[in-house]
Amino acid sequence: METVLAFVIGALYAAGLYMMLRRSIVKLIIGLAILGHAANLLIFTASGLTRARSPIIPEALSRPLAPFADPLPQALILTAIVIGFGVQAFALVLIHRAVQTGGTDDLDKMKATDT
Amino acid sequence: MKILLILPPLIPLTAAALSLLSWRWRSIQRVLAVAGTAGLLGTALALLDQVWRKGIQATQVGGWPAPFGITLVADLFSAIMVVLAGLTGLAVAVYSLASMDARREEHGYYPLMHTLLMGVCGAFLTGDLFNLYVWFEVMLMASFVLLALGGERAQMEGAIKYVTLNLISSALFLAAVGMLYGAAGTLNMADLARKLSHVAESGLVTTLALLFLVAFGIKAAVFPLFFWLPASYHTPPVAVSAIFAGLLTKVGVYALIRVFTLLFVQDVGFTHTLILVVAGLTMVTGVLGAIVQNEFRRILSFHIISQIGYMIMGLGLFTLPAVAGSVFYIVHHIIVKTNLFLVSGVARRLRGSYELKRLGGLYQACPGLSILFLIPALSLAGMPPLSGFFAKLSLVRAGLEGEQYAIVAAALGVSLLTLLSMTKIWAEAFWKEETKREPKQEAAIEPEPRASWSLLLWPIATLAALTVAMGVAAEPVFTLATRAAEQLMNPADYIRAVLGEGP
Amino acid sequence: MTSLILSTTTRFLLPLLLMFSIFLLLRGHNEPGGGFVGGLLAAAAFALHAIAYSVGATRRLLIIDPRALIGAGLLIAVASGAAPLAAGLPFMTGQWWSPEVPALGKLQIGTPLLFDTGVYLVVLGVTLTIILSLAEE
Amino acid sequence: MLPAVLSGFAAALVASWLHRLERETAGWIIALLPAGLFLYFSGFIEIIAAGDTVAVSYAWVPTMGINLSFYADGLSLLFVLLISGIGTLVLIYSGGYLKGHPQLGRFYSFILIFMASMLGLVLADNAITLFVFWELTSLSSYLLIGFDHKREGARFAALQALLVTALGGLALLAGLLLLGQAGGSLELSVLLSRGELVRAHPLYTPILFLILAGAFTKSAQFPFHFWLPNAMEAPTPVSAYLHSATMVKAGVYLLARLHPILGGTDIWMYVVTGVGAATMLVGACLALRQTDLKRILAYSTVSALGILTLFLGLGTPAAIKAAVVFLLGHALYKGALFLVAGAVDHETGARDVDRLGGLRQAMPITAAAGGLAALSMAGLPPLFGFIGKEMLYEAAYGSLGAALPLTSAVVLASMIFVAVAGMTGFGPFTGKKTSTPKHPHEAVMSLWLGPMLLGLSGLLLGLLPASVGNSLLSPAIEAVSGQAGDLELTLWHGLNPTIALSAVTLAGGAGIYAGREALRRAASRLQMTSWWGPARWYSLLLDGLNVLARGQTRLLQSGYLRYYLLIIIATALGLAGPKLASLGGPPGLVSWQEVRFYEWSLAALILLAALVAIRSRSRLGAVAALGVVGYGVALVYVLFGAPDLAMTQFMVETLTVILFVLVFYHLPRFARLSSGLVRARDALVAVTAGALITTIILFSSNVQFHPKISGYFAEHSLPLAHGRNIVNVILVDFRGLDTLGEITVLAVAAVGVYALLKLRLREEKSK
Structure with a gap:
């Protein structure tokens, strides 16, 4: 399954980057969101997959039954998801305001600050 | 006193939380701004003192032994950076009291500033790669909001580029951390260093190193990844620009120096030569960008890029004196660049614009301010006997000793061009006669609170005095930088401080 | 827009959802759940209230500004981590008590739970701030 | 000695204040400092004439081998006395010349800084210390040349001088550092004895060229000479000080100082002599074309600097003697002439030689001073300039190989000097009186004192050359040539070929002077x-x-975000791609059979949703597709043992979609903005990047250097951390710091959303 996921992740990266390269600011942010999913899935995959058993210690035991999924990447991804959520929410409102003040969602028209 | 290691992120966080609670009382937030940053600076100095006397300090957060929990580590380099964060924070906090408009103050400016400092300090102190990612995000998120706070159109446009490109960097960083964990099974940097030092598949490690180089390179604004910086740094209020200019890219530089001295030293001939090439190109493109600009803050912004080149030049040379030069350069640069932005804000207040063609006459009207501009400006250009001269000197010398003549030529040439564009500001804003003000210009973009000049000038004067002191008494700073570089170039001490005398 | 059915349902659902969110928070240490999910659920409950009545009504119901919840949550999290510092232990070292509580048996109470409560409050405050601000737009 | 060197900087700090206090006499009071320094250093003459040197050294940045070390030998002392002596006169002069100027206080400060920097430069023993003072002279001269800062011309000239000298300065820095490497020390006094070592070093040629670049730019040698005449934008006292005795001579000083270390080789001789000769002739010819008093003097200064360089390049004992003697003579008469020019300008308001004449009645003292200086410049006995010129001829005549061309060139330059002396020292005072913008009066004492003293000293030294020759110039010559020698200066050498040359020079010079207008007309055609x-x-x-x-x-900062992204992606690909490709064959793929059907379906679902997100023309469609991607990812978490992740992902995804809808529901459909070609290019880049990621994952998932650390968490979660949900325990305990950061990010995001929605400064203002 790692192999399949490797391709899925690659495809998600491609899709996210492609959308970010569009001129529409809305596509840009959807692309960013897809990229976030891809990165999370990447961490999940890169540290190895285990089917079905979650890293929870059953009642009456003092340690989980092996084999169990690696809990550390899960914790990392959880952190990343939450951070991603915050960033996503802010970015959404940001582009909302940008579209409001600029009157367009075309990124090519937002280049006054550079030169 | 291991508590000193956690206080630098904790003090700003507490100040931020208290500011959020006192949302409606601006005066409390203002007091907290100064108290928090002063506390941070004090703690940072105490930490530096301790590391200087007792060597590298480490604490295991949560009491879990390394490498399982998160370790906070302070070697001299980290401690120096934290001191600089505190210094910049305090200077900008005081300056903000007089320069920030009330509306922004009411909408979270101070808590944002605290969290920015928290993220920066956390990044400097953490010994854990994923934790570094988290601190980066804290810092970034705060900087996103600070950049956009106010909602002006230019701010929006700048912020979109800033946010997008930095998020790309974060995604890349996160992916690289994930893959590194997948391969090496650990996140603690000292542990990683130990495990990576005897690895057969160094090709994969080098590939990952390159991903880190790109991810941190974006944050550090090196060639050709710097675009977000000139697009955005001149758009927010000047106090925000100043703290960004001083600290943000330097966190990227810090991360580069950290991982490329501690983790990725398997293939120095390839990676560090690459860094050296990047350094040269960064210097040159940055300074050329500055030459074109005709606006105070835009000139300064492009110079940040150019100076980043110097900072990583020492890393690319990868010798003890060179890395010491980099450390010295960073110290010098943070103080000087923050100060120049602060000066630009005063000029803006006096003349109502950042455009050079609308400035003028400041030399005649404000001789004191003129000196306060000349000191950091000439220091930036590497004029003796100011701090920038010794920073440049140490790098040039290390380059000559390493027989890397091309980069030395670039470094010297770029310093001449830096001088050119500093004198451009000087000639236009200070020497030139004051231009007639158009009535429209009077309607300043930000509502100006009642001026309190001493609050504006004290931070500038203090930072300028430090610039002079670092030149006239360069020896202590050099000794410090050299000791810091020794620690960086011999990671064994760092690893021992974190992991103890393990296998 | 406010329909009678929705508002009536909400009146019953809100306390129920809030209790469930606290349940999720408390059990998170042993089962799936935790402060983050709990906080989100609680925010969802208030969001439902805002839809059923109005944003103003929800703000009145909350009494305190959601932003104060964020500050309070952060402070609780910091305090839970800083408590062991007083004992000379590293930041965030877990401190545990197991008091006997009649009818519930022996409970495990520790600073990590307090920390998770801070997380809960922050998430609740954040989500509410975002949703209410956007809804007022 | 250190306090003496640094006293100028200290005085600069109080000069402005002193000027505010004592407007009339401040110049006289401040001049006490250089006068005191002159006396103090005069005390060294005896010691140094006896063959000793005076040295002090303080550690400055010992880590870098930088010391505040100073060293006075004959050469330094000659310069020090010129700097402090002429400095005294210039300060007095400035008080009169700029009387009533609102920024006179700052002027005093800059002049003092400049003077102190010059003193430091010529006394420095440590090469880096020397460089520090070198740059300080460039900097303070920038401020002085641009003193009249409201005029664009002054700003331009100041910048030009700064850039040219700073360019050379940077070369000099590199050269000095390499010299330090080659010679094993940065102390010049040490290096002086290691000339052999340096000259044999493989880096000798680059060192020489770098240092010469510094010296030539500073001393306005061809082709860098152009900044000097432009620098005449400065107030006249500055011109007199910088361009007669001090700043431009710094390059000459450096050549003289390093001659024992770097000199004596063929390459030194050809380059230095060649550049010097070119400068001498170019400067002299250009001087003739000018009509502005100060510009004439400036070009003749260029020429004189060329002469000095030329003779230091020759490097024979006679040439060095001649150079040192000429240097002193030139400083005296050129300083006087500049000051006279300033006084004339000040009194008449004119500087054009064609408009000046007959001023001797109105300004008798100034005229006398100008006459003395001009006689010395023209090389007439019994003035000191005569001795200098004679020695030049002697050395040129005696040089082997190129005696004839060299001597003729020097004679030609000297003829022009005669003409220049006539135009600047005689012309304005003789002939018919002309009308000038101001009605001329004799200048005040502070304006004539300086030129008079300088002119008289030229006469005095000419009459009593032996006194100064033995005590001051001999040690200087020894220092330059690196070997003991004796100097017998006499006014009268008897009838020999040089006297004949002098006669020819004078006759030729008189001819040029007479025909100067015709020459100028001819030149203007060129x-x-x-x-x-x-x-x-x-x-x-x-x-x-x-x-x-x-x-x-x-090209780079184009403003188009998508280009920025493209460049960044391309950079990542360009760096990591080749490295990955070099790792060898494709990583071993795991068998496909173990992949279950529902897993295939899930993968297909995610990919399909991503495709829909890309292709959808409606915003809501794209957002819904994004939601499906998110739920699909959550399902992956469900399948592979991550219930907490799945739960969080579901909730976050739902909330995100709601936010998207809240923000976007009223927006129109997407317009297709890019051409097909652009889309194909972007697709190619994106797919390549995706392929890179896939390859890295395949590589790294097959590689496991070390066992993971997670076993520890399973082991200790319950007994030590009291929790059964290991993921949660990691979040709130093992790695609680991450979570603390995470909730901070959330808090900041909320502040951001709130502030962005509520705070709109521009709109508020327009209301």
Whole structure:
């Protein structure tokens, strides 16, 4: 399954980057969101997959039954998801305001600050 | 006193939380701004003192032994950076009291500033790669909001580029951390260093190193990844620009120096030569960008890029004196660049614009301010006997000793061009006669609170005095930088401080 | 827009959802759940209230500004981590008590739970701030 | 000695204040400092004439081998006395010349800084210390040349002088550092004895060229000479000080100082002599074309600097003797002439030699001073200039190999000097009285004192040359040549070929003076020279730099976010791609059979949703597709043992979609903005990047250097951390710090959303 996921992740990266390269600011942010999913899935995959058993210690035991999924990447991804959520929410409102003040969602028209 | 290691992120966080609670009382937030940053600076100095006397300090957060929990580590380099964060924070906090408009103050400016400092300090102190990612995000998120706070159109446009490109960097960083964990099974940097030092598949490690180089390179604004910086740094209020200019890219530089001295030293001939090439190109493109600009803050912004080149030049040379030069350069640069932005804000207040063609006459009207501009400006250009001269000197010398003549030529040439564009500001804003003000210009973009000049000038004067002191008494700073570089170039001490005398 | 059915349902659902969110928070240490999910659920409950009545009504119901919840949550999290510092232990070292509580048996109470409560409050405050601000737009 | 060197900097701090306190007499009071320094250093004459040196050293940055070390030998002392002596006169002069100027206080400060920097430069023993003072002279001269800062011309000239000298300065820095490496020390006094070592070093040639670049730019040698005449924008006292005795002589000082270390080789001789000769002739010819008093003097200074360089390049004992003697003579008469020019300008309001004449009645003292200086410049006995010129001829005549061309060139330059002396020292005072913008009076004492003293000293030294020769010049010559020698200066050498040459010079010079207007007319027809002259290169270079910078910046910082992204992605691909490709064959793929059907379906679902997100023309469609991607990812978490992740992902995804809808529901459909070609290019880049990621994952998931650390968490979660949900325990305990950061991010995001929605400064203002 790692192999399949490797391709899925690659495809998600491609899709996210492609959308970010569009001129529409809305596509840009959807692309960013897809990229976030891809990165999370990447961490999940890169540290190895285990089917079905979650890293929870059953009642009456003092340690989980092996084999169990690696809990550390899960914790990392959880952190990343939450951070991603915050960033996503802010970015959404940001582009909302940008579209409001600029009157367009075309990124090519937002280049006054550079030169 | 291991508590000193956690206080630098904790003090700003507490100040931020208290500011959020006192949302409606601006005066409390203002007091907290100064108290928090002063506390941070004090703690940072105490930490530096301790590391200087007792060597590298480490604490295991949560009491879990390394490498399982998160370790906070302070070697001299980290401690120096934290001191600089505190210094910049305090200077900008005081300056903000007089320069920030009330509306922004009411909408979270101070808590944002605290969290920015928290993220920066956390990044400097953490010994854990994923934790570094988290601190980066804290810092970034705060900087996103600070950049956009106010909602002006230019701010929006700048912020979109800033946010997008930095998020790309974060995604890349996160992916690289994930893959590194997948391969090496650990996140603690000292542990990683130990495990990576005897690895057969160094090709994969080098590939990952390159991903880190790109991810941190974006944050550090090196060639050709710097675009977000000139697009955005001149758009927010000047106090925000100043703290960004001083600290943000330097966190990227810090991360580069950290991982490329501690983790990725398997293939120095390839990676560090690459860094050296990047350094040269960064210097040159940055300074050329500055030459074109005709606006105070835009000139300064492009110079940040150019100076980043110097900072990583020492890393690319990868010798003890060179890395010491980099450390010295960073110290010098943070103080000087923050100060120049602060000066630009005063000029803006006096003349109502950042455009050079609308400035003028400041030399005649404000001789004191003129000196306060000349000191950091000439220091930036590497004029003796100011701090920038010794920073440049140490790098040039290390380059000559390493027989890397091309980069030395670039470094010297770029310093001449830096001088050119500093004198451009000087000639236009200070020497030139004051231009007639158009009535429209009077309607300043930000509502100006009642001026309190001493609050504006004290931070500038203090930072300028430090610039002079670092030149006239360069020896202590050099000794410090050299000791810091020794620690960086011999990671064994760092690893021992974190992991103890393990296998 | 406010329909009678929705508002009536909400009146019953809100306390129920809030209790469930606290349940999720408390059990998170042993089962799936935790402060983050709990906080989100609680925010969802208030969001439902805002839809059923109005944003103003929800703000009145909350009494305190959601932003104060964020500050309070952060402070609780910091305090839970800083408590062991007083004992000379590293930041965030877990401190545990197991008091006997009649009818519930022996409970495990520790600073990590307090920390998770801070997380809960922050998430609740954040989500509410975002949703209410956007809804007022 | 250190306090003496640094006293100028200290005085600069109080000069402005003193001026505010004592407007009338401040110049006289401040002049006490250089006068005191002159006396103090005069005390060294005896010690140094006896063959000793005076040295002090303080550690400055010992880590870098930088010491505040100073060292006075004959050469330094000669310069020190000129700097402090002429400095005294210039300060007094400034008080009169700039009387009533609102920024006179700052002027005093700059002059003092400049003087102290010059003193430091010529006394420094440590090469880096020397460089520090070197740069300080450039800097303070920038402020002085641009003193009249409201005029664009002054700003331009100041910048030009700074850029040219700073360019050379940077070369000099590199050269000095390499010299330190080659010679094993940065102390010049140590290096002086290691000349052999340095000259044999493989880096000798680059060192020499780098240092010469510094010396030549500073001393306005061809083709860098153009900044000096432009620097005449400065107030006249500055011109007198910088361009007679001090700043421009710093390069000459450096050549003289390093002669024992670097000199004596063929390459030194050819380069230094060649450049010096070119400068001498170019400067002299250009001087003739001018009508502005100060510009005439400036070009003749260029020429004189060329003479000094030329003779230091020759390096024979006679040449060095001649150079040192000429240096002193030139400083005295050129300083006097500049000051006279300033006094004339001050009193008449005119500086054009064609408009000046017959001033001797109105300004008798100034006229006398000018006459003395002009006689010395023309090389007439019994003035000191005569001795200097005679020695030049002698050395040129005696040089082997190129005696004839060299001697003729020097004679030609000297003839022009005679003419210049006539135009600047005699012309304005003799002949018919002309009408001038101001009605001329004799200048005040502070304006005539300086030129008079300088002119008289030229006469005195000419009459009693032996006194100064033995005590002051001999040690200087020894220091330059690196070997003991004795100097017998006499006014009268008897009838020999040099006397004949002097006569020829005088006759020729008189001829040129008489025919100067015809010559000028002829020269003005050659106006084109300025088209290809180095001043033109300077502006071309700056323009070219601007064009390059503009083009580069437009190309890179184009303002198009998608180009930025493309460049960044391309950089990542360009760096990591080749490295990955070099790792060898494709990583071993795991068998496909173990993949279950529902897993295939899930993968297909995610991919399909991503495709829909890309292709959808409606915003809501794209957002819904994004939601499906998110739920699909959550399902992956469900399948592979991550219930907490799945739960969080579901909730976050739902909330995100709601936010998207809240923000976007009223927006129109997507317009297709890019052409097909652009889309194909972007697709190619994106797919390549995706392929890179896939490859890295395949590589790294097959590689496991070390066992993971997670076993520890399973082991200790329950007993030590009291929790059964290991993920949660990691979040709130093992790695609680991450979570603390995470909730901070959330808090900041909420503040951001709130502030963005509520705070709209521009709109508020327009209301």
